[in-house]
Amino acid sequence: MPLAPEHLACSRCNTPIPPADWNREHAFCPSCRAPVLALVFPAFFSKRGTATSGTPVLEAGEASCFYHPLKRAVVPCDRCGRFLCALCQVEFLGQNWCPRCIQASSEKGQLAQLDPSRKLYDNLALILATFPALLVWPTIITAPLTLYVVVRYWRAPSSILPRTKIRFYIAALLATIEIGAWIWLVLFLIYRR
Amino acid sequence: MTTKLQYSRMPGRSGLVVRDFLWMSADHLLSVRRNPFSESYRRFYFADTQAIVVTELPNSLAPTGLTAAVLFIVTAAALMYTWHPVWASLCALLSLVSFFVSWRSADCACYLQTSVSTEMLPSLRRRVDAAKATALLKAEIERTQGSVSAEVLEMGPPVARTARLATSKPALRHSSGQMHWMAFALMIVRGSISAISLKGAASIPLGIAATIVGTAILLLLILAAIQQRNSDLPVGVRRLVYVTLAFYIASGLASFAVSIYIALQLGPRATSQAMIMENPMLKAYGLVDLIGFLVLGCTGLILMWRHQRSVRTPPPLDLGNGG
Numbered sequence: 001m002p003l004a005p006e007h008l009a010c011s012r013c014n015t016p017i018p019p020a021d022w023n024r025e026h027a028f029c030p031s032c033r034a035p036v037l038a039l040v041f042p043a044f045f046s047k048r049g050t051a052t053s054g055t056p057v058l059e060a061g062e063a064s065c066f067y068h069p070l071k072r073a074v075v076p077c078d079r080c081g082r083f084l085c086a087l088c089q090v091e092f093l094g095q096n097w098c099p100r101c102i103q104a105s106s107e108k109g110q111l112a113q114l115d116p117s118r119k120l121y122d123n124l125a126l127i128l129a130t131f132p133a134l135l136v137w138p139t140i141i142t143a144p145l146t147l148y149v150v151v152r153y154w155r156a157p158s159s160i161l162p163r164t165k166i167r168f169y170i171a172a173l174l175a176t177i178e179i180g181a182w183i184w185l186v187l188f189l190i191y192r193r
Numbered sequence: 194m195t196t197k198l199q200y201s202r203m204p205g206r207s208g209l210v211v212r213d214f215l216w217m218s219a220d221h222l223l224s225v226r227r228n229p230f231s232e233s234y235r236r237f238y239f240a241d242t243q244a245i246v247v248t249e250l251p252n253s254l255a256p257t258g259l260t261a262a263v264l265f266i267v268t269a270a271a272l273m274y275t276w277h278p279v280w281a282s283l284c285a286l287l288s289l290v291s292f293f294v295s296w297r298s299a300d301c302a303c304y305l306q307t308s309v310s311t312e313m314l315p316s317l318r319r320r321v322d323a324a325k326a327t328a329l330l331k332a333e334i335e336r337t338q339g340s341v342s343a344e345v346l347e348m349g350p351p352v353a354r355t356a357r358l359a360t361s362k363p364a365l366r367h368s369s370g371q372m373h374w375m376a377f378a379l380m381i382v383r384g385s386i387s388a389i390s391l392k393g394a395a396s397i398p399l400g401i402a403a404t405i406v407g408t409a410i411l412l413l414l415i416l417a418a419i420q421q422r423n424s425d426l427p428v429g430v431r432r433l434v435y436v437t438l439a440f441y442i443a444s445g446l447a448s449f450a451v452s453i454y455i456a457l458q459l460g461p462r463a464t465s466q467a468m469i470m471e472n473p474m475l476k477a478y479g480l481v482d483l484i485g486f487l488v489l490g491c492t493g494l495i496l497m498w499r500h501q502r503s504v505r506t507p508p509p510l511d512l513g514n515g516g
């Protein structure tokens with residue numbers, strides 16, 4: 001039986017939870033008797049807002065949208081200042097932005113508000129500095145590689161969550177020690193006699 | 194211009210290598226999936242959130258894990274009493290692992306519904322965490338949207354709604370399982386090396402080869418474990434990867450324990466290599482290791498072969514002429 005999307009379902013058996021049990025503590029699934037808490041919010045009952053397509057057409061003497069010369073401008077973009085019509089105006093962080101500014105910022109990886117993912121170069125450096133050291137000999141390659149990663153990605157955008165640079169520092173320290181050990185070994189072998 | 198958002202951490206976590214967390218900002222919930230090299234984010238805005246459903250699930254793993262923990266502790270005590278400190282500590286360790294598994298196993302599921310999708314929040318898999326997190330979320334969402342009045346609630350679900358994407362499980366990625374093939378094949382190679390060593394042809398180059406193959410298998414298994422999440426690989430194969438990883442860890446611990454045991458037993462008398470190699474403990478360990486690698490490797494290859502065959506031959510078309 002396909003489930004009507006406007007239902008809330010028990011995650012265990014997929015049976016719809018009766019509306020009488022919504023927003024109620026100590027409710028149970030009618031089928032499998034699993035304790036269920038179904039919280040519903042006003043957005044569940046409101047229809048999705050229809051897109052504002054009724055943009056006023058430009059009349060003589062009025063400013064026009066930068067992207068649609070025939071539409072009337074309603075606001076300027078808070079970043080680049082271009083005039084925007086109601087369709088182009090995107091509310092973003094409590095400001096009005098144009099689609100192009102949002103796209104440009106997100107491509108540069110500057111927008112923590114839009115990024116779907118981030119690389120963790122500090123973890124990469126730390127893994128390069130530690131795991132190969134267990135086998136000792138790979139560090140002749142991985143230690144310089146670690147230093148390269150640290151320098152190359154020091155300023156690269158990291159996690160959008162709070163995060164310190166401590167992993168970079170530890171990785172750089174370990175890599176330096178590993179390189180130092182190799183240099184010491186070489187010198188030791190040369191000057192042994 | 195870089196805008197840093199203020200995020201605060203929500204209760205709940207899941208996973209060991211690939212981990213899930215929830216963070217909250219002023220206007221949205223951030224679901225974070227972190228593997229060692231990157232983080233991916235999903236945002237659920239408070240204004241768009243329609244519903245949150247938390248279902249308590251029976252926790253079948255907890256009793257098993259607890260039983261295992263108790264059994265291991267009793268065994269450890271018995272071994273300690275008969276003065277086998279190495280095996281006793283190994284059992285104590287296994288008891289801790291079982292206890293941890295039973296303590297952390299999932300006992301509820303939490304789904305968040307918006308107008309376009311219904312998403313599971315993987316980090317809310319424990320009732321305590323889910324209760325705390327939903328209370329925080331409810332407060333934030335109701336601050337944004339207000340709360341549903343009793344009259345509206347009585348009216349029931351809205352009837353005529355705009356078409357929505359059907360509630361669906363996340364789409365499965367197709368995976369050729371290359372890592373799995375290589376790992377299982379190498380395990381047979383590793384098993385064969387053990388077999389040759391056990392026949393008495395143990396040598397330093399053979400030991401080095403075993404170490405290199407072993408490291409490669411471990412890396413491939415870890416990659417396979419990461420890659421197989423949300424993939425179309427059969428459950429059997431996916432479980433086998435975890436079982437093999439567990440076997441690997443157990444084997445590593447056992448080898449450590451055996452070498453300490455031999456060192457304690459022989460002490461300074463351990464001068465010749467043959468003397469060590471002839472030790473019955475080492476022989477027994479080698480045999481278990483050999484059988485483990487061969488059985489797991491063969492099972493893996495058979496399962497992978499069956500999976501590939503089933504993917505290549507489409508299921509027969511049911512034209513409904515049966516009645």
Ligand SMILES: [Zn+2]
Nearest residue numbers: 010013029032
């Ligand atoms: Zn149910």
Ligand SMILES: [Zn+2]
Nearest residue numbers: 077080098101
């Ligand atoms: Zn702009």
Ligand SMILES: [Zn+2]
Nearest residue numbers: 065068085088
């Ligand atoms: Zn426009």
